[in-house]
Amino acid sequence: MHKLLTDSPGQKMLLLGNEAIARGAIEAGVAFASTYPGTPSSEISLSLFQMSKESDLYFEYSTNEKVALEVAAAAANAGVRAMCMMKHVGLNVAADVLMTLAYLGCKGGMVILTADDPFMFSSQNEQDNRYYAKLSGLPLVEPSSVEEAKEMMPYAFDLSEKLGEPVLFRTTTRINHSNAVVRLGNLRERKCKGDFVKNPFAYVCVPAVSRKLHVRLLENMDSAREEAEKSPFNLQKGEGKWGIICNGVSYNYAADGVKDLGTEDKVRILRLGFSHPLPEKMIRDFLGNCEKVLIIEEGEPVLEEAVKAIAQEAGLMLPIRGKTPELFSRLYEFDPAMVRKGIATCFGIPYAAPAVPDLSDLPEIPQRPPTLCAGCSHRATYYAVKKAAEGKDTIYPSDIGCYTLGFLPPLSMADFVICMGASAGTACGFSKVTDKKVVAFIGDSTFFHSGIAGLINAVFNQHNFTLVILDNGTTAMTGHQPHPGVDMTKLNMEGYGRISIEAVVRAIGVEHVTVIRPFRVGKSIEAVKEALDFEGVSVIISQEICSLYAKSLKEHKGRPFRVNPGKCKNHRNCIDDLACPAFYLQNERVMIDPELCWGCAVCAQICPENAIVPVKK
Template sequence: MAHPLLAGKPGDIQLLLGNEAIVRGAIEAGIEVVTCYPGTPSSEVPDTFFRLSPEGSYFFEYSTNEKVALEVGGGAALGGALTLTTMKHVGVNVAADPMMTLAYIGVPGGLVLLSADDPGCHSSQNEQDNRIFARLAGYPVFEPCTAQEAKDMTREALLLSRKWQQPVMLRTTTRLNHLRGPVELAKPRVPASAGEPEKNPRRFVPIPAVARVRHAELLKKLEEIRAEMAASSFNECSGQGDFGVVATGICRAYLKDALDELDLHGKVKALTLGVTNPLPETLCADLLSSVKRVLVLEEGEPVIENELRALAQKQGIAVEILGKGFAGLTRLGEYETRMTKIALSQALGLPSAATPACAAPASLPQRPPNLCAGCPHRAAYYVVRQVYGDSAFYSSDIGCYTLGILPPLAMADFLLDMGSSVSTGCGFAKASGKPVVAFIGDSTFFHSGITGVINAVFNNHDLLLVVLDNHTTAMTGGQPHPGVEVTAQGHNAAQVSIEGVLAACGVREVRTVNPMNLKATREAVEELKNMTGVRALIAREPCIIHARRILGKKPVQAAYVPEVTDSVRNCLETLACPSFKVVEGGVIVDETTCTGCMVCLQVSKDIKARKRGAK
């Protein structure tokens, strides 16, 4: 039986996650190629395409990183295929090189880049606003605010990209990606290539002489797009009066709720922008010239606010524009309805509309992110800390293992971006003269760690690299990567060996261990510690969730505490496995979460042995 996203008929209404609605919109557009690198909040988009791929009429791949994903997608679009490439906002940094050039040369088949931004840093190392990236590169931008719009805008953006032969950005935010709402389906378009690929080096090979011409063509094309999008149904102006509001993205939903709650619908002029680049200048100028005061609601940077200020100055429009810094409107984090009501009330001189913010009762226990019970990273961290202690600095990377920052493990001293642990660790070691241990996950190693290893070997750096190989891309949902043995679709016949890659990079000293075997891991770490140069430890054991879901492994035993001794308390304090529970009268192990890895037993014995040795 076909999946509902594929089998749904025109007029059907489905309750969809925002990310699922994006998938349906692409299917309705007749998508032919989907490439990605997974990353929250975008992950459900490619994961859904992956699940549907056996039934779908498109090609799908989990690419090695975002740059590769956009290059494969760009190549497909150059070959005539309607293409969607997905990533989270920081992934666009990785993909920036092909992103910029694709705008110059164009995409005959059509290409939409999904940038899932993360205001508030729910799962990211920054909250950059990629509307700025889109303006730098010259990408039209669609910003949905409902599940219905997520579907409709995805379809529209893909079809317009093919029509314009220009790449388009679909910019979402965490709130939109993860909301759920009713979506009315439309008729899917039958996938069809844009035609026979064209051989035209004077367009598609941007040597300087070509690039200069193509840049001018891009600017001309963007003005044509601006004129066409001026009449877009995704931009709407309603209401009357001498006070105006301009809202973009998810803020349009907050504005609607605030107007409802303040009984202001129709009493203020509201301009809601779903297509925000190029800015619909005529529509915006009409609003600015018809009111005395305008409030701009946009999360992130003052992108639209600054463009409105420039437009008002250019056209000599005397209007007061309120934005960042007014009534608590900030460049930080997410907006919400309460904040919008307060800003509207202050701008209009209405009585305070402040209402208590939603907050969890103080009595509820806090639950910070933590490494899972039975996570092999915890065992690896424990051993490395026992060997190196505080004498070393620990260079971390992006993945589940970043949670090693938490005490008592405390195994992260600095972090920049995906794949940075090797290169940053090398620079830190060179500058400080301190020993550095760099941690990187298996997926991140393939994503962007390899070039750092090559650089480290070539430049004779001194570094211990620990590759935490848990057989999957765990943090974003268990997606496959080139080094996995088994995927959800079965055995990976094209598995790439991490040992082989390290050897090819010139790393001569490599040890592979199961980190759950603390004795063997300790011996390997101590041996590598006494060496110099670039050397590597591969700590290989499946993620416990991957082992259950994909490998079919289930716990066959659980640890227990026969009596609470000093070694038990010390184990709790140094290992901090979440299956341990402190209860009145002692410590117990929660059998419902214990995976039976027995690392705690080894730690307890290790502590006892060290105490005997000290005596």
């Protein structure tokens, strides 16, 4: 049995934040869950996916976040408890649904989880999704710890049902990817079947209906504010004339900082876990007890601006500090010492910074950027395109996935990356206004997510570029989740369709479509050359399974290669052009690590001396 289905209330378990969140949802009786994978949220859906195989919980990997939210919104409006989770930028994709779903509300409890990523450990931006609560008018809860993340989940579902509105649940990477000891709670029964009762004047958002629903939303916000005033997740700690208002993980650093500075008798803390709509009365009362207040929040000054507005309305003149150059930045994530220093500076408390040794005499330590794996098909495809485009002036728009790593030298095969699916769309613009050859790259999962619309646009508007679809048979970057093109029988799972990328591309009307096997180097280069010479939109589908995925499926059969020292003349094309991590230099000679070599044989095909040969069995 899956450990998160354990039915023994009170038992202690060491859980990853994302596992604790999944457990919280199960304790809340969630019956329906949908997602598009994205770090740092991925292990929540992985846990629910695993549990759905051995219970009546319904779980699906949807095509993208917008679809995932639509799927869950319908389930919730049929009275079933539903959850939809995604990374912060995923909510941009789903925002169209979110904004009007707020008007419509829900019947069964619905939680929409957004996993923000301050410092961008694995994201293209560090947007603060608390603004989505303000923008949509939906209630927002945000835990400070792993334990609280679990506790807050049943609360969020109950709150959603009580208000008839979806609840936004915001985490940050340091919640998702922290571990702590969690005490299991009771499991609530899942109600998996619902019913939808027609009521077009409540559910069909035409202008006349929406005008009424907006009124309803504002009334719901008032009710939500009352809930926030009495929420156990809006808590106060300590006594004194100095006040700290904080949220999320900042609370941990603030609480530790106040203790470390020995100022527990001087500082009172208001931690807001239910932070939209804000409990205005609670905040007013808190401010009334303080002479000076410091707002500690990662990201944007969301609380700071709101608290200042509340103070102004109440005629309170006390200083309220937050994002200033000498205190806190809007950039990146906070840490305990930074917050301790901020508290000391704000309130004039003597403070000695931790003594970091002088590291100015350290030698340069070689960087260790993540690289494409040994046996990664993307490397082979990039090589083929690079060779085929030799002599041409090119622009390479790319997309979000492992293949983005190809932007680093020596591959240098990504020039412009914004967001999921943008390679196809941006290729349209580049090809129209420049005279360069535009070759765009997109992964299979990203193609389904949002690349298809860009390709349709290209065919309709008669743009001129080549789209290379890197089809490695899985959503590799986030941990090998399925997508609509995946063969689910490989995972021993039945009851799934399978969409052919080639059929989709042909149906869109692309005239020049070629499927290549990138490990066949010569043939691939020829095929790409033809595609590049085609006037109009051409598509290359490069098919080869992700090497890590093949390993997990036990499908890997390749034999490692070695360098024959008698034949090698040390041209080093292999290392210089491919940069495969299986290569290393020993006494200035190229060697291949047989433990890492995948046996893709790409290097063997480009060696001018044919010096790379299979290891004898």
